[in-house]
Amino acid sequence: MTTPPTTSPTPTGSETSGPRRPGTAAPAPLVSLTWTDQETGYQGFLVIDRLVRGVSSGGLRMRAGCTLEEVTGLARGMTMKEALHYNPQGRYIPLGGAKGGIDCDPREPAAYGVLVRYLRAVRPYIEHFWTTGEDLGLTQDLVDRAAAEAGLVSSIQAVYPLLDDEEAARRRLADAFAIDVDGIGLDELAGGCGVAESVLTALDRAGVPHQGTRVSVQGLGTMGGATARFLARAGLRVVAVADIKGTIVNPEGLDVETLLAARDGHGCVDRAALRAEDRELPAGAWLRADAEVLVPAAVSYAVDTSNQAEITARWIIEAANMPVVPEAEALLAARGITVLPDVAVNSGTNAWWWWTLFGDIGADADEAFAHIRRSMRALVDQILVRAESEGCTPRAAAHALAADRLPVIAERFGWFR
Template structure:
């Protein structure tokens, strides 16, 4: 069953209810799936599809709102890429469940009319892009991003460019798996630079060693920072002298779980939440939402929290952290690189080239971080509220230029 009634509990990025809210029940398993379209620009929205046990409609609403913000934050009138509206999909299922793939295909079939016309989607928590592509084909869809094709000047060249980009590998890892972590790492590095903090010796703890967390750890380690703790579903791996990041990344399975067989004698195995209290300067929650709460924020000793995951810090916890002088770099800025890279590539702002992609992600992230932190300082806001203020400035410009569709 589906419902397209707007959900009143979560306002959109500009204060209004989302345009569309759909709840779907799978007739085979009884599991639920969701789609929220927060806003359309030129009739199209953008946002990934996540799969996790316990995924809720409210969670998907918040994520869709965040996608509207991410799109607006990357608006550049001189670019070919024109920001889209924000949307998000979610499926309440463990991606490792034997029923997960069939459920994914049936969800995409049910959401087919929206994907064909209004919603471009791709990988998110629990799903890889290759799996989404495979399931979309099995669901009879042309592409998970086919709604954007009518907006392209040359669809064939654009699709070939994006396909080529996903075929690019760097050190044996696909470019599409690296650009998001490149953006997260650059957000952290830009903040350190702004505060005059040297990279050498800075300690980092990362929650989640999947696509985003793994790439972030790699880029930060290569910049000279020390990764002292990482976590996955089996617990936390720690070493105060620094973990061998490349060794751990090479020992991951498809779900980002590290084989403990590769640990060195000096590496220690700790409980799953030990990453939170690691003796670190930077904390990177890169796995699940709502993991930093008022009940556990006091365990954090880090000076910076860099939100690689969507919505990992609850608002009440952020208030307490800010009072302690902890800087929280918000997800809408920090993890927006993957989404932007998709569209830069498709619209032709960058080619299917790793160096171009990394350079564009780094320069854009540094510009956003600088603008956000400058505004936060000047207006005495948190970085998150400063990012929201930037969005509030840009959404009317986008609407005036490209029209409103609600």
């Protein structure tokens, strides 16, 4: 097996997604690097938290203000997501956790060139150790196009040696990506299906009916848009959605399908599609929406110690990565507001890729949604039961569950640190 390149780990401070027991220090990642684009001065980051069977998994994001500390926390979160979906009877073999990030506004004219040069710079890692794909600010089509221009076979080629039948697996995944469900690709819907099922599991455990339960969603991109669709179709009432222009609200419920059809490539809604009864409010109004459920599905650190006081919802479902800062979560918990953590809630996209590639499911939308719903419901229910029995937050319960599974994965497959 190829030996990973030697890179000095960069210790970081407090993280929100570290797979560790309470009271222990966050371990340094296996690989932590910073790249500087010589043409623009923009920086990019790659963190490989750990390898399992020599490979790691985690998306690539692009946003202005992205930092190495942020990417480090996300990489640790990916280690947890992989562990939380470990099924000894499944064909999908958990990988290690990793993440990439570029500190650049994806709307800038220079952004695509920066992306290509970043991928070219980290090409040896993608070829051998890091499987990646779309994350905040990037679409999979864009990542694929840039990867090809950077000389890569695929953004997930590092996993190919682990497949029993590479040709059949790649064909199955390509067929799955070609599936369209009512105007939206299956690959875009998979993660939102998992988020929606997390919401429904929490409601069911609390005995709250789906019909009419009000939801506010921050972000109408890939994850937020798909989540809004699944929740609306389950009978919930989406009363607010926020994008970069502001918040669109309607207490009687928004026409989710119309808004989805009116989005641009960055999830921004054309206001010409709004109905007369829809209103526009400032960007932060989604937090104050009169709703039982808030779904932050856009940027990290969206809920902090100041704006958490505006929230009256009963549940916050983390569709984005690290949207609630730890200090804010403690204040929310003290007010009886439950936060379902990102490491479980938004893990459906990553798991769907691997379930499809390894052959646990075929290239079929109904089969994919059924598998995602069944797996996510079991996982979220297990987390909520553990949180209740141990008197802790769902995040602490998810961390504990991952900490239980990581040694089991290591014993079976090994890992490299």
